[in-house]
Amino acid sequence: xxxxxxPISMDSxxxxxxxxxxxxxxxxxxxxITWYQQFPSQGPRFIxxxxxxxxxxxxxxLFIPADRKSSTxxxxxxxxxxxxxxxxxxxxxxYGNKLVFGAGTILRVKS
Amino acid sequence: SAVISQKPSRDICQRxxxxxxxxxxxxxxxxMFWYRQQPGQSLTLIAxxxxxxxxxxxSGFVIDxxxxxxxxxxxxxxxxxxxxxxxxxxYLCSVGADYNSPLHFGNGTxxxxx
Numbered sequence: 033x034x035x036x037x038x039p040i041s042m043d044s045x046x047x048x049x050x051x052x053x054x055x056x057x058x059x060x061x062x063x064x065i066t067w068y069q070q071f072p073s074q075g076p077r078f079i080x081x082x083x084x085x086x087x088x089x090x091x092x093x094l095f096i097p098a099d100r101k102s103s104t105x106x107x108x109x110x111x112x113x114x115x116x117x118x119x120x121x122x123x124x125x126x127y128g129n130k131l132v133f134g135a136g137t138i139l140r141v142k143s
Numbered sequence: 144s145a146v147i148s149q150k151p152s153r154d155i156c157q158r159x160x161x162x163x164x165x166x167x168x169x170x171x172x173x174x175m176f177w178y179r180q181q182p183g184q185s186l187t188l189i190a191x192x193x194x195x196x197x198x199x200x201x202s203g204f205v206i207d208x209x210x211x212x213x214x215x216x217x218x219x220x221x222x223x224x225x226x227x228x229x230x231x232x233x234y235l236c237s238v239g240a241d242y243n244s245p246l247h248f249g250n251g252t253x254x255x256x257x
Contacts (some may be wrong), residue, residue, distance in 0.1 A: 051211055075248030076186070078144070110214050119185070131237075131246060133178075133186040 041138040050107045054120030057101050062124040065096060065103045066131065070117045076133075078107070079118075096109050107139075109133045115141045145170050147249035149236055155227055155255045163222045166236030166250045171216035174239035174246065178207070181232045189234075192219040226256045 037055040067078035146169040175192040198211035235251040
């Protein structure tokens with residue numbers, strides 16, 4: 033399973049756009065990229081998933097360049113409630129969607 | 144998305160005893176996994192719970208220590224056996240409706256072993 037590398041932490045202010053980049057240099061052809069958000073005392077919550085180019089939903093956007101060796105999670109206009117740990121995961125459905133978590137990025141949103 | 148209920152939500156246990164954690168899903172799901180999250184750390188996959196057959200364990204986890212059952216497509220249990228303080232952690236159940244669906248997580252069971 034591909035290993036991922038993310039910044040350990042990021043700080044932002046309310047109303048700003050936040051971009052968290054994840055490196056996955058050895059991503060395989062069948063791998064998908066998935067991002068999760070985790071608040072204290074809760075299980076991770078699915079944010080977005082993509083394979084290539086750009087994916088957008090009501091919460092975030094995911095940008096994946098052509099070589100797929102990295103991806104960027106974009107959170108528009110963050111609020112204090114977006115303070116959480118964000119995990120980037122790479123996994124293939126050949127493994128039944130088994131996901132291996134990296135260290136994650138602690139995002140702190142300040143007022 | 145599926146609603147996942149884990150029981151108990153937390154427990155304090157004495158060393159040497161065992162605890163069984165239940166994961167109930169409100170719909171049939173194909174994939175079920177068990178994860179562990181130690182304080183301040185990321186999640187570590189323990190095993191894949193296979194319906195009607197033995198679970199598939201990740202490196203470092205063994206069936207004698209973490210027996211898993213999955214009798215049907217909506218329910219699974221994880222037992223933490225012969226507990227020691229090192230087993231103090233949050234244990235999370237994760238499910239996927241099918242191979243094309245993202246995984247969803249329960250809120251976990253916070254276990255403290257004294």
